Each structure stands twice: as C-alpha cells, then as structure tokens.
Amino acid sequence: MFDQLPPPQDVPVPAWDLTVGLINATVQIDQPNDDGTRRVGTGFLIDAPLPDGQPRTVLVTAAHVLEGMPKPDARVGWRVQMPEGRWRFAPEPVRIRSEEGQPVWTRHPDRDIAVMEVSAPPAFARAAIPLDWLADREAFGRWQVGPGDEMLTLGYPHGYSANTAGFAILKTGRIASWPLTPIEAFPTFLLDFAVFPGNSGGPVFWVPSARRTSATAKPDHPYIAGILAQEMRVRGESTGIGFVIHAAYIREAMALLDAAQPASTWADIRSSSAPP
Template identity: 65%
Template sequence: MFEPLFHDPSPDPTALAGWDLSVALINATVQIDQPSGEGVRTVGTGFLLDAPRTDGSPRTVLVTAGHVLDRMPASEVRIGWRVQALEGDWRFAPQPLQVRGPEDTPLWTTHPTQDIAVMEVVAPRMFARAAIPLAWLADEDTFEEARVGAGDELLSLGYPRGLSANRAGFPILRAGRIASWPLTPIAAFPTFLLDFAVFPGNSGGPVFWTPTARRAAGVDAPDHPYVAGILVQEVVVGQERLGLGVVAHAAYIREAVALLDAPPRPEP
C-alpha cells in the first residue's frame, strides 16, 4: 500500500494532503558535475532522500541516474549546494564529493536492473533537513491506486545543458504528459515515457505529481503528492531527438536504497 507522504507525526496529515511537493523537491534537488575537458563539464541531476538506516539512525542519500556517475570518471564530482544568507539572498556554493575509492571503486550502489544509483552523503544541515522522506516515493501499487493514466501530467526538475533556474543554482521545473500505456504492473513495465523536451543534464532528476499537475477529466486527484520516478534517458532515434524522456518507477529507487542496508557479499 502507498505510505502517507508526511513523516512528521505532529501535524494532521489530512490537513497537509494538498500541500505542494514542488518547493520541497526544488530544495532537495542538486546539480552534479565534473570537468570533462577545457571549459567543459559533464552535468547531471540528483536529489536527496531522508532514508534512515535499519537501526533508525539518520541517513541522507543522494539519488541519481547510474549513468550520470558512470560518465564522470574522476574520483570526485562537484555537488551544487546552495546557501541562504541572513538577508534572504541565495548563493551557489558547490563542494567536492568523493564518489570513487581506491582503484576507482564506486562508492555508490546501483540497482541491478534499472539505471539508478544511490549513495549515502554528508550534506550541509540545510540540505539534510530538505531531504525528502522515503515515504514520498511511489511504490508498486501507487499508479493503480491513484488511477494514473496516459495523458496525465507530471513535473520534473533538472539542469538541462547545465542550465539552472537562476544564479543560486536552483533546478528548472518542467512539465510533461505521460506518453505510455499500460503503466502497470511495473514488473512488466519498469519504465514509462514522458512527453517533454529532455537534454543532457536532466538525467537523474525527480519526476513527481502534485495538485498543480493536470489530470484526465472526471478522474479524482490522489490524496497525497508523490514522487513517481526518476528520469533516466532521453529518447533519440538516429540523430533525431523525439522530445521524450524515459522514467524509471520510484519503486526501484526504494529497492536501490534497501541495497544500502544489505550485508556486503563475501569476496570469492
């Protein structure tokens, strides 16, 4: 069953059901980049999850597309933290993040079948607090319960061509309609298409629904906003971009995070 999307027990969840997820996800979304040549950088998108360990201790997890990190060969990437000054202004304050260990061993964990990477990170306090709860991720039943269909609108955040919404480094918010059918069961259809223009730099961005998004006429809106998935690919045929993105269902992000708690495999 789909978990409630609000992990703070003090407010009344029913009173918060219409709250817009957009600003929360904007605050939790970051640019990931690495130099790839003279004056050129490889760019991707990531977002932060509040995903406590099995013992209940706090943990902040960076989620992105697996190929984003695969295509950044150096041991460190730059993660685009943002800092708010006392007077309310914001500035872009990126910091290095080590993603490879000795002998270039990846420090992230990848999903076994989907292009999803997760990695525990030490984030500035502001970003650790902005990380979205794991319960906000859709599970394998959410699309059925919310009666999601072809033509429904979803929102996405990212950094197309490395472009941000402003000098403070906030992500760009886009909207697109679901271009696939059927959408479930996700075991048979682990990804779906979203009709919007995708560019390098968008990969790894969250795809989500809030009450601001359009739905088919006569279909009731869900009770809660939710993260539907993660953008993992742009559809290109030959040299032609089709204006479609491939989204992996959020249930696979849940599975990837669960792998962080799995005991390490013994070496052969």
C-alpha cells in the first residue's frame, strides 16, 4: 500500500492511485501546549538521497510550524496498516531542537520553509515523494500553468484528520493570481480554498485528474507545485485564499541541507540548486 513509485512511462496509472501516493507521504506534526491544547501543522516526506547516494528521507513543512514549537520534541503522525486491513494512528516523537534549544531543521533564509532528515518507518520511507516531483523554476512556464488551473492540497485543518487513522484531508482549489513567474519576482501564488490553522506546511500538487482548460503540454507524473504557507487575512477575517510558496524554494532548502554551510555561500547554493 505504501509502495508508491513513479510509474514507467508506458504504463498508465490511475490518477486516484497517484493521489493516494501523496496522501501516504503526508503526515501530521504536532506538539502539546501547557494549557492542554496543541499546535498542529502538516508535513510531507521527500525521498532525497544524500550526495553520496545513501538513502535519506526528508520532512518538509512550513518553518513557522516548527518555530512555534518550543519543546525539544514534536510528534509525527505515523500510521500502521494492520493485518486485517485496518489502520492504526501511531504518532512518535521526533527531535526538533538540541539540548541547548537550537533548531535541528534547516530553514530557507528567505522563505517560510523548513526541511529536516527524519528516521521514518520503512513503509513511510518507501512512500516518500521522489525528489524529481518537486517543480523547478521553469515548470509553470513549461507546463503552461495559469490562473484558474486546479490544484490539490493536503492538510489537517484545526488538527482534524480524515479519519481515526490520521490520514490528511484532501481539498481542491484553483490558482487565483497572475503572473506566476518568474518566481524571483513572484515567489508565492494564491490558491482559492479555505485555509485553517493546521493546514500550514501541506503540499500543493497536481495530478492527471486535475482539470485543465488551456495547456497543451502536460507532465508525465504528478508534481508538487508548492507548499502552503498561510491564509490571507484582511482585518482579522479570512478571505478563503491561501499563500503558496513555489516548490523551487523547497529545492533550495534541500540544497542548504546538503551543503550545511554558512549563509555566506547562499548565492552559490542558489545558483546550483536547480536541476539540470
């Protein structure tokens, strides 16, 4: 069930199956507060091998999700499929701060994105999204993405899941802004859907089932278009619009994770983070 790999080019895979693969790679992140409530966010897993080829699973979320969790450990909501077919929600603690209180994640210097290596259960390591599914800087132009195009997103609004097994809630929305590129000028885009606390950090993605009206070029696999950062609020009221950070900035955060170098090398990392 968790073995979701990119399909061979000549073998069609149902769009719902690709969506299930992304659902399997999405997890709840939470930390209890002292008043009995809890802070909740969404994260998703990327299969990002180390530069030497060793396997590695990376958790991606919005930086403010982890920054708002002051305790050393957060919980990641793993799920276990039982022999009879049922599912069990099995959250486990993951260290997010050192003993000195310093974050152990890597934050993008300009964008609300955090990445960190995690020791995921084997089923989740297999379910992690291939790194190539992160859209690059030219993806929107190459695939003629435009306003009104439909995207999907996963998250845990107000800490709620789709069921007791802890699967994320799937929602749809349409791109609500223009222009979308170049991303240096427009690092975020708007998505028309209701955003709630707990959705932050969720993937915004496209699968072949998403309706398109104008594009002639289409990718041959799902792609992560971006990461949900926050909702748009005006005078304290929600507008039903979400801010999405382009996925190319997730790639840059991954490059920083690999480099583990000071900010003075950021220009070099940025110039080398795009795929060939």
